[in-house]
Amino acid sequence: AQSVSQHNHHVILSEAASLELGCNYSYGGTVNLFWYVQYPGQHLQLLLKYFSGDPLVKGIKGFEAEFIKSKFSFNLRKPSVQWSDTAEYFCAVKENQGGKLIFGQGTELSVKP
Amino acid sequence: GAGVSQSPSNKVTEKGKDVELRCDPISGHTALYWYRQSLGQGLEFLIYFQGNSAPDKSGLPSDRFSAERTGGSVSTLTIQRTQQEDSAVYLCASSAGAVGLQPQHFGDGTRLSIL
Incomplete structure (x- = not known):
């Protein structure tokens, strides 16, 4: 079964x-990878x-993630965080042909001002 | 444009009662998903619809849980004979399709509390 682990x-x-x-995932097939964010009191939003x-993906608000296939990893990065x-x-994984998202914990x- | 709309936003009910949760997806989105978010279990998949059909209902925890979607639009999740462990935030999401990178857009959820 697929699983996602956030360290x-x-x-x-x-x-x-x-x-x-x-973020590490376990699945042997073709997957789609996502990072979502949930700000306090708001709904989940796609990052x-x-x-x-290109295994280096850029998202909104200055976030990026790197896919390393050999490590089954998809780590999220930001060079300089803000209080906001x-x-x-x-982190979430989806089989390319499937529908459901499997989320990490x-x-x-x-972020302290 | 309008996002995914869920109602009610909060529901408090007594153990043993039935509850019905509603999801109105983004217009034109053919795929609709139900998840629940709880402290102990994180975000768990329940069921998803492509049109009015449910190709994957593997996440429904018991036969007390059911969902339907009519007209390829609104969906309802029904929990019969609620138990305290059903307390959670129930999230609905929709996407333009289920296959590939179509992102899922989430609603604000229904917070269900079972007394």
Whole structure:
């Protein structure tokens, strides 16, 4: 069965610090990869997505993610976080021919001003 | 444009009662998904529809849970004889299609509390 693992449950950073959130998945076939963000009191929003091509994907708000096929990883990065990035971040995987998203446990990011 | 709309936003009910949750997807989106989000279990898939058919209902936790979609639009998730472990936020999402990179757009959810 597919599964997604996010390495960190809660990350606390100061503004301007660099961010990297780990995500590993287990699935042998062709997958689509996503990062979603949930700001406090808001619904889940798509940050970025990847299927093929350049393994470095750029998303909204300065976020990027790198797909490393050999490591089954899709880590999220941002060079310099802001207080407004405080949110919960979810990595998700979907079979290319399937419908459902399999989510990781989520990583809560707290950015101190 | 309008996003995914869910109602009610909050529902408190007594154990043993039936509840019905509603999802109105983005206009034109053929695929519709139900998930639930709870503290202990994270975000779990329940069921998805392509049109009015449900190709994957593998995430429904028990036969107390059912869902339907009519007219390729609105969907309802019904939980019969609710139990305390059903307490969670129930999320609905829709997408232009289920295959490939079509992103799923989420609603605000229905927070269900079983007393």
